[in-house]
Amino acid sequence: MRGRELRGELDAFLAETEQDLVAFRRDLHMHPELAFAEYRTTQRIAERLTAAGLAPSVLPRGTGLICDVGSGDGPTIALRADIDALPLQDEKDVAYHSTVAGACHACGHDVHTTILLGTSLFLAQQAAAGLLPGRVRLIFQPAEELPGGALEVMAHGGISGVDRIFGLHCDPRVDVGQVGLRNGPITSACDKLSIRVSGPGGHTARPHLTADLVFALAKILTELPAALSRRVDPRSSLSLVWGKVVAGSAANAIPDDGIAEGTVRCLDENAWHAAPDLIKSLLESVAGAYGVEATMDYTRGVPPVVNDEVSVEMLSEAAERALGAGAVVPTQQSLGGEDFAWYLESIPGAFARLGTRSPDGYTYDIHQGTFDVDEKAISMGVRVMATTALTALWEVGPLDSITSALA
Numbered sequence: 001m002r003g004r005e006l007r008g009e010l011d012a013f014l015a016e017t018e019q020d021l022v023a024f025r026r027d028l029h030m031h032p033e034l035a036f037a038e039y040r041t042t043q044r045i046a047e048r049l050t051a052a053g054l055a056p057s058v059l060p061r062g063t064g065l066i067c068d069v070g071s072g073d074g075p076t077i078a079l080r081a082d083i084d085a086l087p088l089q090d091e092k093d094v095a096y097h098s099t100v101a102g103a104c105h106a107c108g109h110d111v112h113t114t115i116l117l118g119t120s121l122f123l124a125q126q127a128a129a130g131l132l133p134g135r136v137r138l139i140f141q142p143a144e145e146l147p148g149g150a151l152e153v154m155a156h157g158g159i160s161g162v163d164r165i166f167g168l169h170c171d172p173r174v175d176v177g178q179v180g181l182r183n184g185p186i187t188s189a190c191d192k193l194s195i196r197v198s199g200p201g202g203h204t205a206r207p208h209l210t211a212d213l214v215f216a217l218a219k220i221l222t223e224l225p226a227a228l229s230r231r232v233d234p235r236s237s238l239s240l241v242w243g244k245v246v247a248g249s250a251a252n253a254i255p256d257d258g259i260a261e262g263t264v265r266c267l268d269e270n271a272w273h274a275a276p277d278l279i280k281s282l283l284e285s286v287a288g289a290y291g292v293e294a295t296m297d298y299t300r301g302v303p304p305v306v307n308d309e310v311s312v313e314m315l316s317e318a319a320e321r322a323l324g325a326g327a328v329v330p331t332q333q334s335l336g337g338e339d340f341a342w343y344l345e346s347i348p349g350a351f352a353r354l355g356t357r358s359p360d361g362y363t364y365d366i367h368q369g370t371f372d373v374d375e376k377a378i379s380m381g382v383r384v385m386a387t388t389a390l391t392a393l394w395e396v397g398p399l400d401s402i403t404s405a406l407a
């Protein structure tokens with residue numbers, strides 16, 4: 001049975017390459033590059049893939065790349081890693097700390113990149129031995145933190161022809177050797193809302209002759225979140241929270257405009273899609289009641305990552321096969337955003353949380369200058385990603401042909 005042999009093949013591959021992969025990760029860690037500026041990182045990945053006989057295709061901006069392994073026949077499975085760093089200071093006291101002031105791999109994307117590189121090298125060996133029953137598309141995605149890199153990849157055909165996609169993210173609250181998984185939404189949506197209210201303005205002695213703009217704005221600030229909570233399913237946890245309000249300059253003058261800005265967070269995909277129109281209609285009705293004009297600027301962040309059940313099953317089966325029984329642990333939906341969500345709006349797939357905490361070790365947090373991982377997570381990640389791709393290739397063909405035959 002291929003499943004059992006695969007584990008032995010991965011053992012042999014990692015015995016040879018694990019140290020090299022750790023060195024690769026440390027090199028990336030020392031040279032972090034921000035969103036859409038990952039030129040060096042992209043070149044490093046491309047060099048290694050080319051040396052393994054693969055043909056990477058760098059995206060037009062020069063950051064991020066796509067590379068196929070295996071033949072065009074049979075199903076195509078995509079594996080995605082994000083490659084960008086964060087604009088914050090590295091505070092770690094380690095030999096491989098960032099050499100770039102104000103830039104740090106504090107979200108573990110150096111680890112994701114290294115895991116996908118290791119997986120690529122292993123799959124290239126499998127393909128050369130005639131053991132890859134289809135094609136694997138490797139996506140080294142730029143600019144996850146912006147976010148927007150996923151859309152850049154998709155705009156250049158990154159997932160066209162792909163049957164399923166898988167990705168993972170470091171989770172410092174899960175022990176190394178374990179993988180957190182969840183059916184359905186695993187991250188949340190987060191958007192920005194900015195509104196501008198305008199009216200004639202005037203003296204505070206005569207609010208009835210103008211529009212009492214500050215009063216109207218105050219009504220909008222309280223009424224909008226309240227009305228919203230009564231118009232959507234409470235289980236979607238759609239919440240609007242203001243962070244900035246500006247209006248007026250004198251105690252006795254009604255201003256002629258004012259602004260309010262906030263964020264909209266949401267656990268549910270349907271509620272997220274409906275949110276802008278709903279907020280706009282509520283805003284217009286509250287503003288209209290007080291005779292002021294209101295305009296809204298709604299900036300989409302990312303939708304929630306919604307894991308597909310069949311893909312979760314494949315990933316779960318693969319993780320247990322690769323890391324042993326009991327390696328998969330349940331995880332909660334986080335309120336954070338992740339642009340992997342854009343791929344899952346188009347094709348099925350699953351996103352997992354890879355444990356990076358040393359057992360009984362310190363629990364780090366991501367997006368902190370102190371963030372670091374137990375580097376054993378790299379080989380664990382390679383095992384999970386490679387086994388997932390192969391499991392999906394073994395299973396996706398018949399499954400999809402059955403589905404399309406039924407459709």
Ligand SMILES: [Zn+2]
Nearest residue numbers: 107145366367
């Ligand atoms: Zn991040």
Ligand SMILES: [Zn+2]
Nearest residue numbers: 107109144169
């Ligand atoms: Zn991240």
